Amino acid sequence: MEHEAKQVDSRTRLLNATLQIVRAKGYTATRIEDICAEAGVTKGSFFHHFKSKDELALAAVAHWDALTGGLFASAEYHRIEDPLERLLAYIDFRRELLQGELPDYTCFAGMITQEAYLTRPDLVAACERSITAHARTLEADIEAAIEQSGNRADWTAASVALHTQAVIQGAFILAKATGDTAIAADSIAHLRRYIELLFSPR
Amino acid sequence: MEHEAKQVDSRTRLLNATLQIVRAKGYTATRIEDICAEAGVTKGSFFHHFKSKDELALAAVAHWDALTGGLFASAEYHRIEDPLERLLAYIDFRRELLQGELPDYTCFAGMITQEAYLTRPDLVAACERSITAHARTLEADIEAAIEQSGNRADWTAASVALHTQAVIQGAFILAKATGDTAIAADSIAHLRRYIELLFSPR
DNA sequence: ATGATTATACCGACCAGTGGGTATGCTGTC
DNA sequence: GACAGCATACCCACTGGTCGGTATAATCAT
Numbered sequence: 001m002e003h004e005a006k007q008v009d010s011r012t013r014l015l016n017a018t019l020q021i022v023r024a025k026g027y028t029a030t031r032i033e034d035i036c037a038e039a040g041v042t043k044g045s046f047f048h049h050f051k052s053k054d055e056l057a058l059a060a061v062a063h064w065d066a067l068t069g070g071l072f073a074s075a076e077y078h079r080i081e082d083p084l085e086r087l088l089a090y091i092d093f094r095r096e097l098l099q100g101e102l103p104d105y106t107c108f109a110g111m112i113t114q115e116a117y118l119t120r121p122d123l124v125a126a127c128e129r130s131i132t133a134h135a136r137t138l139e140a141d142i143e144a145a146i147e148q149s150g151n152r153a154d155w156t157a158a159s160v161a162l163h164t165q166a167v168i169q170g171a172f173i174l175a176k177a178t179g180d181t182a183i184a185a186d187s188i189a190h191l192r193r194y195i196e197l198l199f200s201p202r
Numbered sequence: 203m204e205h206e207a208k209q210v211d212s213r214t215r216l217l218n219a220t221l222q223i224v225r226a227k228g229y230t231a232t233r234i235e236d237i238c239a240e241a242g243v244t245k246g247s248f249f250h251h252f253k254s255k256d257e258l259a260l261a262a263v264a265h266w267d268a269l270t271g272g273l274f275a276s277a278e279y280h281r282i283e284d285p286l287e288r289l290l291a292y293i294d295f296r297r298e299l300l301q302g303e304l305p306d307y308t309c310f311a312g313m314i315t316q317e318a319y320l321t322r323p324d325l326v327a328a329c330e331r332s333i334t335a336h337a338r339t340l341e342a343d344i345e346a347a348i349e350q351s352g353n354r355a356d357w358t359a360a361s362v363a364l365h366t367q368a369v370i371q372g373a374f375i376l377a378k379a380t381g382d383t384a385i386a387a388d389s390i391a392h393l394r395r396y397i398e399l400l401f402s403p404r
Numbered sequence: 405a406t407g408a409t410t411a412t413a414c415c416g417a418c419c420a421g422t423g424g425g426t427a428t429g430c431t432g433t434c
Numbered sequence: 435g436a437c438a439g440c441a442t443a444c445c446c447a448c449t450g451g452t453c454g455g456t457a458t459a460a461t462c463a464t
Contacts, residue, residue, distance in 0.1 A: 010413075026317040028230035031449065043451090044415045053450065102319070110375050114316050115228040117304070117378040128379040155395075159388045162376060166389040167365075170372025173312050174364060176319040177330040186361045187368040190396070193357075197399040212439075233423060245425090247440050255424065 011049045013039040015063040018056060024103040027057060027115045054120065057112065061126040064108045065133075072137065083144035084199050088192060090138065094168055095188045098181050106176070110169045135161040149199040160198070167191040213251045215241040217265040220258060226305040229259060229317045256322065259314065263328040266310045267335075274339065285346035286401050290394060292340065296370055297390045300383050308378070312371045337363040351401045362400070369393040 008016075017038035021030045032053055036046050050056040077089035098105050109127035116123045135158075142157035168191075171184035210218075219240035223232045234255055238248050252258040279291035300307050311329035318325045337360075344359035370393075373386035 024320050026228065026230060028228060029317065029321065032451085033449075042415055044417095044453095045413070047451070048413060048415095051451095109379075111316060113375055113379045114313060115231065117381075118226050119231065124379060124381075128381075131376070131379055155388075155392070160392065162385060163369075163389045163392040166372030166376045166386075167369055168372065169375040170368030170370065173315055173371040173375075174333070174368045177311075177315045177326060177333055179319075179326075179330075183364060184368075186357075187365045190357070190362065190365040194392070194396040194399070197396070234425090235423075244441050246428095246442070249425070250439060253425095 010039065010041050010045055012063075014041060014046060014049060014056070015060050018060040019064055019067075019108050020103060022057075022060070023106045023108055023111055027112055032056075054123070057116075057120070057123055058126060061109060061112065061123065061130060065126075065130040068130075068134065072134065082148075083141040084148065084195075087138060087141045087145060088195060090141075091164065091188060091192045091195065095185050095192075098175075098184055098188075102172075102176060102179075102181070106172050107169060110172065131165055132162070135165050138164060145199050149201065151199070151201075153198075160195075164191060164195075212241065212243050212247050214265075216243060216248060216251060216258070217262050220262040221266055221269075221310050222305060224259075224262070225308045225310055225313055229314055234258075256325070259318075259322070259325055260328060263311060263314065263325065263332060267328075267332040270332075270336065274336065284350075285343040286350065286397075289340060289343045289347060290397060292343075293366065293390060293394045293397065297387050297394075300377075300386055300390075304374075304378060304381075304383070308374050309371060312374065333367055334364070337367050340366065347401050351403065353401070353403075362397075366393060366397075 014035060017035045018030070021034050021038055025034075032046055033043060035056075036043050046056075050059065075090075075093055077086055077093050080086040080089050109130045113124055113127045113131075116127075138161040139157045142160050146153050146157065167187055171187040174187060175181055175184035216237060219237045220232070223236050223240055227236075234248055235245060237258075238245055248258075252261065277292075277295055279288055279295050282288040282291050311332045315326055315329045315333075318329075340363040341359045344362050348355050348359065369389055373389040376389060377383055377386035
Protein backbone atom coordinates (compact mmCIF):
# COMPACT_ATOMS: atom_id res chain seq x y z
CA MET A 1 0.00 0.00 0.00
CA GLU A 2 2.92 2.34 0.51
CA HIS A 3 3.08 4.86 -2.26
CA GLU A 4 6.60 5.95 -1.52
CA ALA A 5 9.96 4.28 -1.48
CA LYS A 6 11.22 3.41 1.94
CA GLN A 7 14.28 5.57 1.52
CA VAL A 8 12.25 8.67 2.26
CA ASP A 9 12.22 9.20 6.01
CA SER A 10 9.09 8.53 8.03
CA ARG A 11 8.44 12.11 8.88
CA THR A 12 8.34 13.14 5.24
CA ARG A 13 6.22 10.15 4.36
CA LEU A 14 3.75 11.17 7.05
CA LEU A 15 3.64 14.70 5.71
CA ASN A 16 3.09 13.56 2.15
CA ALA A 17 0.39 11.17 3.29
CA THR A 18 -1.26 14.03 5.15
CA LEU A 19 -1.37 16.22 2.05
CA GLN A 20 -2.92 13.39 0.10
CA ILE A 21 -5.53 12.22 2.55
CA VAL A 22 -6.57 15.60 3.86
CA ARG A 23 -7.13 16.81 0.32
CA ALA A 24 -9.30 13.77 -0.26
CA LYS A 25 -11.36 13.71 2.91
CA GLY A 26 -10.82 16.96 4.73
CA TYR A 27 -8.89 17.59 7.92
CA THR A 28 -11.38 16.55 10.57
CA ALA A 29 -12.42 13.40 8.77
CA THR A 30 -8.82 12.31 8.38
CA ARG A 31 -7.79 9.96 11.16
CA ILE A 32 -4.23 9.77 12.34
CA GLU A 33 -4.32 6.07 11.61
CA ASP A 34 -5.34 6.77 8.02
CA ILE A 35 -2.22 8.82 7.63
CA CYS A 36 -0.07 6.17 9.30
CA ALA A 37 -1.48 3.47 7.04
CA GLU A 38 -0.84 5.53 3.91
CA ALA A 39 2.69 6.33 5.06
CA GLY A 40 3.39 2.75 6.10
CA VAL A 41 4.23 3.82 9.62
CA THR A 42 2.80 2.99 13.03
CA LYS A 43 0.97 5.25 15.39
CA GLY A 44 3.86 5.14 17.80
CA SER A 45 6.14 6.50 15.13
CA PHE A 46 3.63 9.20 14.33
CA PHE A 47 3.61 10.53 17.86
CA HIS A 48 7.34 10.36 17.97
CA HIS A 49 7.49 12.90 15.15
CA PHE A 50 4.46 15.04 15.98
CA LYS A 51 3.08 16.02 19.35
CA SER A 52 -0.50 16.17 18.13
CA LYS A 53 -2.73 16.17 15.09
CA ASP A 54 -2.71 19.94 15.15
CA GLU A 55 1.05 20.11 15.13
CA LEU A 56 1.01 17.77 12.16
CA ALA A 57 -1.36 20.08 10.33
CA LEU A 58 0.91 23.03 10.89
CA ALA A 59 3.93 21.07 9.70
CA ALA A 60 1.95 19.88 6.70
CA VAL A 61 1.18 23.43 5.65
CA ALA A 62 4.88 24.26 5.84
CA HIS A 63 5.61 21.13 3.83
CA TRP A 64 3.00 22.10 1.26
CA ASP A 65 4.43 25.57 1.05
CA ALA A 66 7.91 24.18 0.43
CA LEU A 67 6.73 21.69 -2.19
CA THR A 68 4.61 24.10 -4.19
CA GLY A 69 7.16 26.86 -3.74
CA GLY A 70 9.75 24.65 -5.34
CA LEU A 71 7.42 23.55 -8.10
CA PHE A 72 6.58 27.07 -9.21
CA ALA A 73 10.04 28.48 -8.66
CA SER A 74 11.53 25.95 -11.05
CA ALA A 75 8.73 26.06 -13.61
CA GLU A 76 9.34 26.82 -17.26
CA TYR A 77 7.19 29.91 -17.52
CA HIS A 78 9.82 32.05 -15.80
CA ARG A 79 11.95 31.81 -18.95
CA ILE A 80 9.59 33.97 -20.96
CA GLU A 81 10.72 37.56 -21.20
CA ASP A 82 7.57 39.53 -21.80
CA PRO A 83 5.82 40.02 -18.45
CA LEU A 84 2.30 39.65 -19.82
CA GLU A 85 3.25 36.54 -21.75
CA ARG A 86 4.90 35.18 -18.62
CA LEU A 87 1.77 35.81 -16.62
CA LEU A 88 -0.32 34.05 -19.23
CA ALA A 89 2.13 31.18 -19.28
CA TYR A 90 1.73 30.89 -15.52
CA ILE A 91 -2.00 30.52 -16.02
CA ASP A 92 -1.46 27.94 -18.72
CA PHE A 93 0.83 26.13 -16.34
CA ARG A 94 -1.88 26.10 -13.70
CA ARG A 95 -4.25 24.59 -16.23
CA GLU A 96 -1.73 21.94 -17.20
CA LEU A 97 -1.41 20.97 -13.55
CA LEU A 98 -4.97 19.69 -13.60
CA GLN A 99 -3.89 16.11 -14.19
CA GLY A 100 -4.75 12.84 -12.50
CA GLU A 101 -7.25 12.46 -9.70
CA LEU A 102 -8.78 15.45 -7.99
CA PRO A 103 -6.94 15.04 -4.68
CA ASP A 104 -3.70 15.13 -6.63
CA TYR A 105 -4.01 18.65 -7.96
CA THR A 106 -6.30 20.29 -5.43
CA CYS A 107 -4.96 22.93 -3.02
CA PHE A 108 -4.13 21.75 0.48
CA ALA A 109 -4.05 25.25 1.92
CA GLY A 110 -7.43 26.13 0.44
CA MET A 111 -8.97 22.96 1.78
CA ILE A 112 -7.61 23.50 5.29
CA THR A 113 -8.70 27.12 5.24
CA GLN A 114 -12.30 26.18 4.60
CA GLU A 115 -12.46 23.86 7.54
CA ALA A 116 -10.26 25.62 10.03
CA TYR A 117 -10.80 29.32 9.57
CA LEU A 118 -12.87 29.73 12.71
CA THR A 119 -11.49 27.00 14.90
CA ARG A 120 -7.74 27.09 14.25
CA PRO A 121 -6.58 30.62 13.59
CA ASP A 122 -2.87 29.79 13.59
CA LEU A 123 -3.40 27.15 10.95
CA VAL A 124 -5.40 29.51 8.78
CA ALA A 125 -2.74 32.17 9.22
CA ALA A 126 -0.16 29.74 7.88
CA CYS A 127 -2.38 28.92 4.90
CA GLU A 128 -2.99 32.57 4.26
CA ARG A 129 0.73 33.28 4.22
CA SER A 130 1.25 30.45 1.77
CA ILE A 131 -1.50 31.59 -0.59
CA THR A 132 -0.73 35.29 -0.51
CA ALA A 133 3.00 34.68 -0.82
CA HIS A 134 2.31 32.68 -3.95
CA ALA A 135 0.06 35.42 -5.29
CA ARG A 136 2.77 37.94 -4.58
CA THR A 137 5.12 36.13 -6.98
CA LEU A 138 2.83 37.33 -9.77
CA GLU A 139 2.64 40.95 -8.79
CA ALA A 140 5.82 42.17 -10.42
CA ASP A 141 4.74 40.77 -13.78
CA ILE A 142 1.29 42.28 -13.45
CA GLU A 143 2.81 45.60 -12.55
CA ALA A 144 5.08 45.43 -15.58
CA ALA A 145 2.18 44.45 -17.81
CA ILE A 146 0.23 47.47 -16.62
CA GLU A 147 3.20 49.67 -17.39
CA GLN A 148 3.59 48.11 -20.80
CA SER A 149 -0.03 48.31 -21.85
CA GLY A 150 -0.22 51.97 -20.98
CA ASN A 151 -3.80 51.53 -19.79
CA ARG A 152 -4.52 53.39 -16.61
CA ALA A 153 -5.84 50.79 -14.24
CA ASP A 154 -8.36 51.44 -11.48
CA TRP A 155 -7.33 48.20 -9.80
CA THR A 156 -4.10 47.12 -8.22
CA ALA A 157 -1.67 44.43 -9.29
CA ALA A 158 -2.09 42.79 -5.89
CA SER A 159 -5.82 42.56 -6.40
CA VAL A 160 -5.42 40.86 -9.79
CA ALA A 161 -2.90 38.46 -8.31
CA LEU A 162 -5.32 37.46 -5.57
CA HIS A 163 -8.10 37.16 -8.11
CA THR A 164 -6.14 34.55 -10.04
CA GLN A 165 -5.94 32.52 -6.86
CA ALA A 166 -9.61 32.95 -6.17
CA VAL A 167 -10.49 31.65 -9.62
CA ILE A 168 -8.22 28.67 -9.20
CA GLN A 169 -9.63 27.83 -5.79
CA GLY A 170 -13.15 28.19 -7.09
CA ALA A 171 -12.34 26.03 -10.08
CA PHE A 172 -11.32 23.26 -7.72
CA ILE A 173 -14.65 23.42 -5.94
CA LEU A 174 -16.59 23.23 -9.17
CA ALA A 175 -14.48 20.31 -10.29
CA LYS A 176 -15.21 18.54 -7.05
CA ALA A 177 -18.91 19.26 -7.30
CA THR A 178 -19.23 18.02 -10.86
CA GLY A 179 -16.46 15.46 -10.76
CA ASP A 180 -15.29 17.00 -13.99
CA THR A 181 -11.78 18.37 -14.35
CA ALA A 182 -12.71 20.04 -17.63
CA ILE A 183 -14.92 22.49 -15.78
CA ALA A 184 -11.98 23.67 -13.73
CA ALA A 185 -9.97 24.03 -16.91
CA ASP A 186 -12.78 26.10 -18.43
CA SER A 187 -12.75 28.49 -15.54
CA ILE A 188 -9.01 28.91 -15.78
CA ALA A 189 -9.45 29.56 -19.50
CA HIS A 190 -11.86 32.36 -18.62
CA LEU A 191 -9.27 33.73 -16.24
CA ARG A 192 -6.73 33.73 -19.04
CA ARG A 193 -9.13 35.57 -21.31
CA TYR A 194 -9.76 38.13 -18.61
CA ILE A 195 -6.08 38.86 -18.27
CA GLU A 196 -5.75 39.16 -22.03
CA LEU A 197 -8.67 41.57 -22.24
CA LEU A 198 -7.41 43.53 -19.28
CA PHE A 199 -4.13 44.27 -21.01
CA SER A 200 -5.19 44.40 -24.61
CA PRO A 201 -4.81 47.92 -26.06
CA ARG A 202 -7.95 50.02 -25.71
CA MET B 203 -28.66 31.23 22.94
CA GLU B 204 -31.47 30.53 20.54
CA HIS B 205 -31.19 32.70 17.50
CA GLU B 206 -34.65 32.03 16.24
CA ALA B 207 -38.11 32.64 17.54
CA LYS B 208 -39.81 29.65 18.94
CA GLN B 209 -42.64 29.93 16.46
CA VAL B 210 -40.49 28.37 13.77
CA ASP B 211 -40.83 24.62 14.04
CA SER B 212 -37.98 22.53 15.41
CA ARG B 213 -37.16 20.87 12.14
CA THR B 214 -36.59 24.19 10.41
CA ARG B 215 -34.63 25.49 13.36
CA LEU B 216 -32.41 22.43 13.15
CA LEU B 217 -31.88 22.97 9.44
CA ASN B 218 -31.04 26.63 9.88
CA ALA B 219 -28.66 25.79 12.71
CA THR B 220 -27.03 23.23 10.45
CA LEU B 221 -26.43 25.77 7.70
CA GLN B 222 -24.91 28.14 10.20
CA ILE B 223 -22.65 25.79 12.09
CA VAL B 224 -21.51 23.70 9.16
CA ARG B 225 -20.50 26.84 7.31
CA ALA B 226 -18.52 27.87 10.35
CA LYS B 227 -16.81 24.63 11.28
CA GLY B 228 -17.27 22.21 8.43
CA TYR B 229 -19.48 19.15 8.27
CA THR B 230 -17.38 16.55 10.07
CA ALA B 231 -16.39 18.88 12.88
CA THR B 232 -20.01 19.82 13.49
CA ARG B 233 -21.53 17.70 16.23
CA ILE B 234 -25.18 16.90 16.33
CA GLU B 235 -25.28 18.38 19.81
CA ASP B 236 -23.84 21.64 18.50
CA ILE B 237 -26.73 21.86 16.13
CA CYS B 238 -29.23 20.98 18.84
CA ALA B 239 -27.80 23.62 21.16
CA GLU B 240 -27.93 26.29 18.44
CA ALA B 241 -31.49 25.31 17.56
CA GLY B 242 -32.55 25.13 21.20
CA VAL B 243 -33.70 21.56 20.84
CA THR B 244 -32.73 18.28 22.47
CA LYS B 245 -31.06 15.31 20.87
CA GLY B 246 -34.22 13.27 21.16
CA SER B 247 -36.02 15.84 19.09
CA PHE B 248 -33.24 15.79 16.56
CA PHE B 249 -33.52 12.08 16.00
CA HIS B 250 -37.24 12.38 15.82
CA HIS B 251 -36.86 14.56 12.75
CA PHE B 252 -33.78 13.01 11.15
CA LYS B 253 -32.70 9.40 11.02
CA SER B 254 -29.00 10.25 10.94
CA LYS B 255 -26.48 13.01 10.53
CA ASP B 256 -26.20 12.13 6.87
CA GLU B 257 -29.90 12.44 6.34
CA LEU B 258 -29.74 15.83 8.02
CA ALA B 259 -27.02 16.89 5.62
CA LEU B 260 -29.11 15.91 2.65
CA ALA B 261 -32.12 17.73 4.02
CA ALA B 262 -29.95 20.74 4.77
CA VAL B 263 -28.80 20.93 1.17
CA ALA B 264 -32.42 20.87 0.05
CA HIS B 265 -33.18 23.56 2.61
CA TRP B 266 -30.25 25.62 1.40
CA ASP B 267 -31.41 25.20 -2.15
CA ALA B 268 -34.90 26.37 -1.27
CA LEU B 269 -33.67 29.37 0.73
CA THR B 270 -31.19 30.61 -1.83
CA GLY B 271 -33.54 29.77 -4.68
CA GLY B 272 -36.16 32.00 -3.09
CA LEU B 273 -33.66 34.75 -2.36
CA PHE B 274 -32.46 35.00 -5.94
CA ALA B 275 -35.84 34.44 -7.53
CA SER B 276 -37.28 37.41 -5.70
CA ALA B 277 -34.24 39.65 -6.06
CA GLU B 278 -34.44 43.08 -7.61
CA TYR B 279 -32.05 42.50 -10.47
CA HIS B 280 -34.67 40.57 -12.44
CA ARG B 281 -36.51 43.82 -13.07
CA ILE B 282 -33.80 45.13 -15.35
CA GLU B 283 -34.64 44.67 -19.02
CA ASP B 284 -31.30 44.59 -20.75
CA PRO B 285 -29.85 41.10 -20.39
CA LEU B 286 -26.25 42.23 -19.98
CA GLU B 287 -27.25 44.85 -17.42
CA ARG B 288 -29.28 42.23 -15.61
CA LEU B 289 -26.32 39.90 -15.50
CA LEU B 290 -24.11 42.67 -14.14
CA ALA B 291 -26.77 43.53 -11.59
CA TYR B 292 -26.75 39.91 -10.48
CA ILE B 293 -23.02 40.18 -9.88
CA ASP B 294 -23.51 43.41 -7.97
CA PHE B 295 -26.13 41.67 -5.92
CA ARG B 296 -23.68 38.90 -5.09
CA ARG B 297 -21.23 41.50 -3.93
CA GLU B 298 -23.84 43.19 -1.79
CA LEU B 299 -24.57 39.89 -0.11
CA LEU B 300 -21.12 39.94 1.47
CA GLN B 301 -22.41 41.36 4.73
CA GLY B 302 -21.96 40.34 8.33
CA GLU B 303 -19.78 37.52 9.54
CA LEU B 304 -18.20 35.09 7.11
CA PRO B 305 -20.36 32.09 8.01
CA ASP B 306 -23.40 34.22 7.22
CA TYR B 307 -22.67 34.75 3.55
CA THR B 308 -20.53 31.77 2.68
CA CYS B 309 -21.89 28.96 0.47
CA PHE B 310 -23.14 25.88 2.27
CA ALA B 311 -23.08 23.72 -0.85
CA GLY B 312 -19.53 24.69 -1.68
CA MET B 313 -18.38 23.94 1.81
CA ILE B 314 -20.02 20.53 1.89
CA THR B 315 -18.66 19.71 -1.54
CA GLN B 316 -15.09 20.26 -0.41
CA GLU B 317 -15.40 17.86 2.46
CA ALA B 318 -17.69 15.25 1.05
CA TYR B 319 -16.80 14.88 -2.59
CA LEU B 320 -15.04 11.57 -2.15
CA THR B 321 -16.84 10.10 0.81
CA ARG B 322 -20.50 11.03 0.25
CA PRO B 323 -21.32 11.02 -3.45
CA ASP B 324 -25.05 11.49 -2.99
CA LEU B 325 -24.47 14.59 -0.91
CA VAL B 326 -22.10 16.03 -3.46
CA ALA B 327 -24.58 15.25 -6.21
CA ALA B 328 -27.20 17.26 -4.37
CA CYS B 329 -24.78 20.16 -3.97
CA GLU B 330 -23.81 19.94 -7.59
CA ARG B 331 -27.46 20.14 -8.64
CA SER B 332 -27.95 23.16 -6.44
CA ILE B 333 -24.91 24.99 -7.77
CA THR B 334 -25.39 24.18 -11.43
CA ALA B 335 -29.11 24.91 -11.25
CA HIS B 336 -28.27 28.33 -9.89
CA ALA B 337 -25.71 28.86 -12.61
CA ARG B 338 -28.30 27.84 -15.17
CA THR B 339 -30.54 30.73 -14.14
CA LEU B 340 -27.91 33.01 -15.66
CA GLU B 341 -27.54 31.26 -18.98
CA ALA B 342 -30.45 32.83 -20.79
CA ASP B 343 -29.16 36.31 -20.04
CA ILE B 344 -25.67 35.41 -21.11
CA GLU B 345 -27.01 33.93 -24.30
CA ALA B 346 -29.00 37.07 -24.99
CA ALA B 347 -25.98 39.23 -24.24
CA ILE B 348 -23.93 37.27 -26.74
CA GLU B 349 -26.65 37.78 -29.31
CA GLN B 350 -26.85 41.46 -28.57
CA SER B 351 -23.13 42.15 -28.64
CA GLY B 352 -22.76 40.49 -31.99
CA ASN B 353 -19.37 39.13 -30.97
CA ARG B 354 -18.83 35.57 -32.05
CA ALA B 355 -17.88 33.73 -28.88
CA ASP B 356 -15.59 30.73 -28.71
CA TRP B 357 -17.00 29.90 -25.31
CA THR B 358 -20.45 28.84 -24.22
CA ALA B 359 -22.96 30.66 -22.05
CA ALA B 360 -22.97 27.67 -19.72
CA SER B 361 -19.25 27.94 -19.24
CA VAL B 362 -19.44 31.62 -18.34
CA ALA B 363 -22.27 30.91 -15.93
CA LEU B 364 -20.19 28.27 -14.17
CA HIS B 365 -17.22 30.59 -14.12
CA THR B 366 -19.19 33.18 -12.17
CA GLN B 367 -19.84 30.54 -9.56
CA ALA B 368 -16.21 29.50 -9.48
CA VAL B 369 -15.12 33.07 -8.84
CA ILE B 370 -17.64 33.48 -6.06
CA GLN B 371 -16.62 30.23 -4.41
CA GLY B 372 -12.97 31.15 -4.70
CA ALA B 373 -13.66 34.59 -3.29
CA PHE B 374 -15.11 32.96 -0.20
CA ILE B 375 -11.98 30.92 0.33
CA LEU B 376 -9.74 33.96 0.03
CA ALA B 377 -11.97 35.84 2.44
CA LYS B 378 -11.69 33.01 4.91
CA ALA B 379 -7.93 32.81 4.51
CA THR B 380 -7.36 36.51 5.01
CA GLY B 381 -10.32 37.18 7.26
CA ASP B 382 -11.07 40.08 4.98
CA THR B 383 -14.39 40.42 3.23
CA ALA B 384 -13.04 43.18 1.02
CA ILE B 385 -10.83 40.68 -0.77
CA ALA B 386 -13.86 38.66 -1.78
CA ALA B 387 -15.52 41.84 -2.98
CA ASP B 388 -12.44 42.66 -5.05
CA SER B 389 -12.56 39.33 -6.80
CA ILE B 390 -16.22 39.76 -7.60
CA ALA B 391 -15.39 43.21 -8.96
CA HIS B 392 -12.87 41.57 -11.28
CA LEU B 393 -15.56 39.15 -12.36
CA ARG B 394 -17.83 42.06 -13.19
CA ARG B 395 -15.08 43.71 -15.22
CA TYR B 396 -14.51 40.46 -17.08
CA ILE B 397 -18.15 40.25 -18.06
CA GLU B 398 -18.10 43.87 -19.19
CA LEU B 399 -14.99 43.33 -21.30
CA LEU B 400 -16.39 40.14 -22.72
CA PHE B 401 -19.44 41.90 -24.10
CA SER B 402 -18.04 45.29 -24.88
CA PRO B 403 -18.05 45.92 -28.64
CA ARG B 404 -14.75 44.85 -30.22
C1' DA C 405 39.18 -1.09 19.87
C1' DT C 406 35.65 -1.91 23.54
C1' DG C 407 32.37 -1.26 26.47
C1' DA C 408 29.24 2.26 28.84
C1' DT C 409 26.04 6.02 28.00
C1' DT C 410 22.78 8.37 25.71
C1' DA C 411 19.90 9.95 21.81
C1' DT C 412 16.89 8.80 18.00
C1' DA C 413 13.50 6.11 15.71
C1' DC C 414 10.06 3.15 16.26
C1' DC C 415 6.49 -0.26 18.01
C1' DG C 416 1.71 -1.51 19.52
C1' DA C 417 -1.23 -2.36 23.54
C1' DC C 418 -3.98 0.42 26.10
C1' DC C 419 -6.78 4.42 28.04
C1' DA C 420 -10.34 7.88 28.19
C1' DG C 421 -13.17 11.11 26.18
C1' DT C 422 -16.27 11.91 22.44
C1' DG C 423 -20.14 11.69 19.75
C1' DG C 424 -23.46 9.17 16.70
C1' DG C 425 -27.18 6.62 17.60
C1' DT C 426 -30.92 4.02 20.62
C1' DA C 427 -34.48 3.04 24.10
C1' DT C 428 -38.01 4.63 26.56
C1' DG C 429 -41.16 7.46 28.52
C1' DC C 430 -43.78 11.99 29.03
C1' DT C 431 -47.09 15.46 27.17
C1' DG C 432 -50.41 17.59 24.51
C1' DT C 433 -53.74 17.38 20.65
C1' DC C 434 -57.00 15.46 17.40
C1' DG D 435 -56.11 6.06 22.48
C1' DA D 436 -53.18 7.12 18.97
C1' DC D 437 -49.80 9.68 17.29
C1' DA D 438 -46.65 13.70 16.60
C1' DG D 439 -43.35 16.19 19.19
C1' DC D 440 -40.09 16.23 22.53
C1' DA D 441 -37.10 14.96 26.68
C1' DT D 442 -33.77 11.93 29.45
C1' DA D 443 -30.86 8.42 30.13
C1' DC D 444 -27.98 5.41 28.17
C1' DC D 445 -24.91 2.55 24.89
C1' DC D 446 -20.79 1.60 22.47
C1' DA D 447 -17.67 2.24 18.50
C1' DC D 448 -14.26 5.09 17.38
C1' DT D 449 -10.09 7.83 17.75
C1' DG D 450 -6.74 11.12 19.67
C1' DG D 451 -3.37 10.55 22.65
C1' DT D 452 -0.35 7.82 26.32
C1' DC D 453 3.04 4.75 27.91
C1' DG D 454 6.29 1.25 28.55
C1' DG D 455 9.31 -0.89 25.95
C1' DT D 456 12.83 -2.34 21.92
C1' DA D 457 16.27 -1.65 18.19
C1' DT D 458 19.87 1.00 16.22
C1' DA D 459 23.18 4.18 16.07
C1' DA D 460 26.04 7.94 17.48
C1' DT D 461 29.27 9.77 21.44
C1' DC D 462 32.80 9.17 24.51
C1' DA D 463 35.81 7.62 28.32
C1' DT D 464 39.25 4.34 29.18
